[in-house]
Amino acid sequence: MRIYIAMNSYVFEVLADPSRRKIVETLRAGECAVNDVVARVAIQQSGVSRHLRILMEAGFVQMRPQGTQRLYSLRAEPFRELDTWVALYRSLWETRLDRFGAALERSQQVNRPAQPSSPTRPARPRKKQAA
Amino acid sequence: MRIYIAMNSYVFEVLADPSRRKIVETLRAGECAVNDVVARVAIQQSGVSRHLRILMEAGFVQMRPQGTQRLYSLRAEPFRELDTWVALYRSLWETRLDRFGAALERSQQVNRPAQPSSPTRPARPRKKQAA
DNA sequence: GATGTATATACGCATACGTGCATATTGTGT
DNA sequence: ACACAATATGCACGTATGCGTATATACATC
Numbered sequence: 001m002r003i004y005i006a007m008n009s010y011v012f013e014v015l016a017d018p019s020r021r022k023i024v025e026t027l028r029a030g031e032c033a034v035n036d037v038v039a040r041v042a043i044q045q046s047g048v049s050r051h052l053r054i055l056m057e058a059g060f061v062q063m064r065p066q067g068t069q070r071l072y073s074l075r076a077e078p079f080r081e082l083d084t085w086v087a088l089y090r091s092l093w094e095t096r097l098d099r100f101g102a103a104l105e106r107s108q109q110v111n112r113p114a115q116p117s118s119p120t121r122p123a124r125p126r127k128k129q130a131a
Numbered sequence: 132m133r134i135y136i137a138m139n140s141y142v143f144e145v146l147a148d149p150s151r152r153k154i155v156e157t158l159r160a161g162e163c164a165v166n167d168v169v170a171r172v173a174i175q176q177s178g179v180s181r182h183l184r185i186l187m188e189a190g191f192v193q194m195r196p197q198g199t200q201r202l203y204s205l206r207a208e209p210f211r212e213l214d215t216w217v218a219l220y221r222s223l224w225e226t227r228l229d230r231f232g233a234a235l236e237r238s239q240q241v242n243r244p245a246q247p248s249s250p251t252r253p254a255r256p257r258k259k260q261a262a
Numbered sequence: 263g264a265t266g267t268a269t270a271t272a273c274g275c276a277t278a279c280g281t282g283c284a285t286a287t288t289g290t291g292t
Numbered sequence: 293a294c295a296c297a298a299t300a301t302g303c304a305c306g307t308a309t310g311c312g313t314a315t316a317t318a319c320a321t322c
Binding site: 263264265266267268269270271272273274275276277278279280281282283284285286287288289290291292 | 293294295296297298299300301302303304305306307308309310311312313314315316317318319320321322
């Protein structure tokens with residue numbers, strides 16, 4: 001039986017924007033008010049709010065009002081979808097073991113010198129800002 | 132030259148396009164000539180070639196000329212990067228055990244009760260069309 | 263109720279992106 | 293050399309997207 005996880009597909013579109021990724025990264029530390037996020041991103045508050053709305057609609061975040069503030073935090077679903085998606089391609093670099101073995105092996109990857117994958121790493125954009 | 136795999140960041144931009152994802156999916160089956168891909172996507176050959184170039188530049192695919200044809204196939208790197216990235220968010224849905232235990236438990240997910248469902252649900256395309 | 267803070271939304275703009283069409287390029291067979 | 297097949301590229305266009313500015317809305321405190 002095949003399990004088709006219809007991948008929101010939208011997940012990638014959402015994550016495609018650098019500002020949005022930055023926001024998500026920020027939220028990884030935990031619940032944040034909008035202004036807290038604004039302090040960490042290089043765009044205006046209006047922009048952050050817009051991005052948060054997009055993230056919300058896509059299920060990446062949830063919101064909890066607290067007084068005047070709105071505390072945003074990450075939700076698991078889209079990330080899990082992403083994980084499920086990428087799992088389809090693990091065979092590209094994993095040894096062919098059964099599922100259990102694969103999971104185990106993955107646990108050993110955690111030990112490998114993981115690169116600082118968080119901070120926006122300017123790879124080279126295809127066209128956008130050439131810099 | 133050194134190869135720093137600090138999350139291309141570009142990975143998401145590349146995967147953001149539905150046609151490109153479709154192409155990647157297609158290539159999951161194995162090496163394909165351009166026209167084979169064209170047959171499976173809803174865009175012109177010129178578009179496919181362009182997308183393949185983008186995928187190539189981003190390291191998603193490699194090419195092997197064969198006569199008049201050009202056989203494209205997937206490369207592991209970007210997918211591994213993606214896997215590494217999403218790994219940072221696994222704690223969102225995995226029980227808080229140490230990394231090793233987490234990996235182990237992943238193989239037993241069946242037993243775990245579902246996460247408290249959160250508000251935002253649908254996540255429907257903000258604008259663009261997909262599918 | 264008035265004021266100040268925190269966040270969301272409307273508007274307009276610049277631009278980057280995907281696409282199709284036409285054409286160039288490369289390779290094959292005769 | 294010629295004709296054909298496979299693929300790549302230049303060009304133009306429509307449109308979606310992210311941004312900032314200005315404004316609206318919600319809440320708290322006095």
